[in-house]
Amino acid sequence: MSSPRHVPVLLDRVVALMAPSLDRSGAVAIDATLGLGGHSEAVLRACPQARVIGIDRDPNALRMAGERLATYGDRFLGVHAVYDEIPAVLEDQGVASVDAVLFDLGVSSMQLDVRERGFAYAQDAPLDMRMDDTTGPTAADVLNSYSVAELTRVLRDYGEEKFARRIAQFIVKERESEPFTSSGRLVELLYAAIPAPARRTGGHPAKRTFQALRMEVNDELAVLRRAIPAAIEAIGVGGRVVVESYHSLEDRLVKQAFTAATRTDVPADMPFIPEGHEPKFRTVTRGAEKAVEPELTDNPRAASVRLRAIERLRPTGASA
Incomplete structure (x- = not known):
């Protein structure tokens, strides 16, 4: 098996x-998308009083991150779960609330760089794309069983692919002769389905289709819709939720959840906010922060990142 690389995006930021939420004895952070543990390692190093619960649906990531972070002893705990299962994870650990939650969304460096996982279109590999490769349908299952209408929806909604229906029609026709099993054959089909002028702009012609299949296979947006509110609910006063998104649909969901959390019920034209009606949360970032040079050159995956953060000001039970 090929070896993964791991370059955390916007690590210092x-x-x-x-860090401000973790500067106290007994502080707990959740790394909801552990991957190879790059963000967790940096937090454990920078915040010596904190411990980290790392969540990942990928057993391979958990194993490698666990080896990497073993020197931190009981300050790190790896948990095999999907990140919308935060409430259950905290209940299992007897933790009432946490001080920080981090999401680094999308596919990890490890999954992209290990050829056998089938996430990358640059090399021929089995069409898998499951973040947890022990369960659930694969990308090949999607390609070989979905109707033209279903494939069109996936490619249009998750890949923002303007030729979604044409590609879906090509896929359904092509699989009649032989089911899809490898990424190389899918890439060849995409070169045939996407008109030549469109192939010359917007990056690799397979990028949008592979992204869409990955998001469908792992049910990423539905999971995120549940996970962000769960994370917001899980943090105590002074706690922060930090999210790195790489897709406009992801970022839109995060923005909507954060906007709802920071809203007050006081009319906009009221000159002051009455006591007890202050918002329970505040945004920490001004809009969505983006990566800049030299990181954009050093780590091309940083180009699409959108970083947002929110902080709890008042407890859940406080009236609004």
């Missing part, structure tokens, strides 16, 4: 956003 993420740690700077989380």
Whole structure:
């Protein structure tokens, strides 16, 4: 099996956003998308009083991150779960609330760089794309069983692919002769389905389709819709939720959840906010922060990142 690389995006900024909430004895952070543990390692190093619960649906990531972070002893705990299961994870650990939650969304460096996982279109590999490769349907299952209408929806909604229906029609026709099993054959089909002028702009012609299949296979947006509110609910006063998104649909969901959390019920034209009606949360970032040079050159995956953070000001039970 090929070896993964791991280059955390906006690492210093993420740690700077989380650190104020973790500067106390007994502080607990959740790394909801553990991957190879790059963000967790930086938090454990920068916040010596904190411990981290790392969540990942990928057993391979948990194993490698556990080896990497073993020197931190009981300050790190790896948990095999999907990140919308935060409430259950906290209940299992007997933790009532946490001080920070981090999401680094999308596919991890490890999954992209290990050829056998089938996430990357640059090399031929089995069409898997499951973040937890022990369960659930694969990308090949999607390609070989979905109707033209279903494939069109996936490619249009998750890949923002303008030729979604044409590609879906090509896929359904092509699988009649032989089911899809490898990424190389899918890439060849995409070159045939997407008109030549469109192939010359917007990056690799397979990028949008592979992204869409990955999001469908792992049910990423539905999971995120549940996970962000769960994370907001899980943090105590002074706690922060920090999210790195790489897709406009992801960022939109995060923005909507954060906007709802920071809203007050006081009319906009009221000159002051009455006591007891202050918002329970405040935004920490001004809009969505983006990566800049030299990181954009050093780590091309940083190009699409959108970073947002929110902080709890008042407890859940406080009236609004």
